[in-house]
Amino acid sequence: MSGSPAHTVLPPTNDAGDNGPHLNTFVILHIVVQTIVWGFVFPIGMVLGLTRSKYHVPLQTLGLAMTSIGFFLGHKHRWRHETGVQSTAHAVMARIIIVQLVLQAASGIYLKLHPVGSKARTIAVRTHGILGKTFPIVGWTQMLLGVIAGLGYCLDGETPQCLAHYIMGSAFNGYACIMLIMLHLGSEFLKRQGQSQEYLDSWVIMLWGIVNTFTMHHDDWLHSHWSHKDMQHTMLGVLWWSGGLLGIFLSRKGKRSFVPALIIFVTGWGMSAHEQSLMISSKIHGMFGYSLMAAGASRVVEICLFLQDGPSDPSNIKVFQYLPPYLLILGGTMFMSATNEEMRHAQDAGIDHVTYGLGVFSISFLLFLHMTFLIHLYSASGRNAASTKTPDIAGEGGYEPLQTNFQDYRDNDTGNGDDLESLELDARGPSRCTS
Incomplete structure (x- = not known):
């Protein structure tokens, strides 16, 4: 065609x-x-x-x-x-x-x-x-x-919505990948630039919002019919560029900001109520929205409570900090799996939204594993391998050399066996037994 x-x-x-x-x-x-x-x-x-x-x-x-x-x-x-x-x-x-x-x-x-x-x-x-x-x-x-x-x-009339799902879903996955890279490797880059990650995020969100605002309705803006989907998608674009402008202003000079995370949360809220023609499609879109809401909320908690408005320390990454990028991957994968054709095929095959959602969860786990593995490989291979090795303090045979104060005992030797017994006990380490 x-x-x-x-x-x-x-x-x-x-x-x-x-x-x-x-x-x-x-x-x-x-x-x-x-x-x-x-x-x-x-x-x-x-x-x-x-x-x-x-x-x-x-x-x-x-x-x-x-x-x-x-x-x-x-x-x-x-x-x-x-x-x-x-x-x-x-x-x-x-x-x-x-x-x-x-x-x-x-x-x-x-x-x-x-x-x-x-x-x-x-x-x-x-x-x-x-x-x-x-x-x-x-x-x-x-x-x-x-x-x-x-x-x-x-094909045919499915092309616009198909592109929207795959491009936007891939964008969320890419954003999650960037968050993981910055979490592990980006602190020095941000320090050299004198900027926070939210400043860069806000610029991307603003530019994406401008594009989204003027591409979601393909007919004459003033003299054509607007469907509820066109209006919602266009207003999401307005949300992104207006929120992006606020984020740029608040995060200037290296300051952290809640705005990009809040934009993700509000986007999720809008998508969670995005009605579709099929019940399974509405359910999956709802799960996509909830994933984004959870990602935005967890990102605010990370910045405001865990990091207390400070930069992330790659040498002391908290378990909670992995949650926002994973939820973004989940949301992106969920959205890519919710095109009209995919939903029709799932419904025709008798697959309910729970089974379908569990499959998407499984894929998101594997994607997250793949991304984190590649980042770990970068930190532990080639010229970066030496910096990840534990200093070798072990002696011959893999045992750490025994440290004793033999010279002090020899200098203070009184000529009886009490000092030799004390030396033996000191070499073994402090006793674990008490009388």
């Missing part, structure tokens, strides 16, 4: 007559291989590259070989030739990724073969670094487009 961001031709129908997935051995292998590569191998390799680990090159080489196999499986399997489905956003993105991979590999090989000091090497270093850092984002986008193409989503 022409004009659809996700598809430029109608997807084929399966034997049942719908636009469901067409899974054969080649498609399944393509999905498995590319999910492993872009979900795990390349992100881990990127982190190892940032830490200058010796395992960076072998892992990225493995990833390049695996994704080449996956690309072959995705473009040569029988389903594509039988159905004629070629022009999808997933396929177009794959061609862009090929160019990125070629440039990334070429710049990496050049850096291995040429000495330091040349201008060309400087360009290669920057190119290699920029392209490598985009791998997690590119991988996330391509896997999402693969799901859309495989399931036949986002």
Whole structure:
């Protein structure tokens, strides 16, 4: 179908007559291989590259070989030739990724073969670094487009709401990832900039709100009909840019602020009452709203009570500080799972909102685990590994050398055995027994 961001031709129908997935051995292998590569191998390799680990090159080489196999499986399997489905956003993105991979590999090989000091090497270093850092984002986008193409989503009139759900849900997940990175690694950056995280958050929220305000209603503002969804979505944009302006003002000069968290809370409140045509959709949107409300409330508690308006200390992270980013991931994943087509398919399959919600909770746990693992890997690998090691004070055989005051006893020796007994007891440590 022409004009659809996700598809430029109608997807084929399966034997049942719908636009469901067409899974054969080649498609399944393509999905498995590319999910492993872009979900795990390349992100881990990127982190190892940032830490200058010796395992960076072998892992990225493995990833390049695996994704080449996956690309072959995705473009040569029988389903594509039988159905004629070629022009999808997933396929177009794959061609862009090929160019990125070629440039990334070429710049990496050049850096291995040429000495330091040349201008060309400087360009290669920057190119290699920029392209490598985009791998997690590119991988996330391509896997999402693969799901859309495989399931036949986002066609015809479903495209706008489909894009809104996937883009906004991904934005919440990205915000949670940034919060985790800043929690562990961002304190020095914020100190150098002389700014608080809320100052940066408020700028992003304000700019996003401006875009949202003028893109949610596609017809003439003054002479066209406004649905309740258009009005709510547009007013959310107004909320974000107006609240963002307040947040920028209150958080200037490095001050902490409650405003970004409050905006998230109010957004959640609005979405929790966002009525849908299907009951299961209304329930899932409600769970999305409650997740955002909990994230906003917990963030206010973190800033005002746990941190007492001060900066976060990465060497003393409280367990509670992990709650706001996790709840944002939960909310983002819940929103991405609440498109009209997903809700219709869930209802047709007899899945209730509790079962569906539990599945989304499970996915959010895995996403949070993946993000925290990558951050931990950055702190404990390559050139950062030495700073995380406990000082080695153990002696030979893994035992700490015994410290005694033998010289003091020898100097004060009275010639009887009492001092020797005292020395023995002192070497063993203080007695745990009392008479």
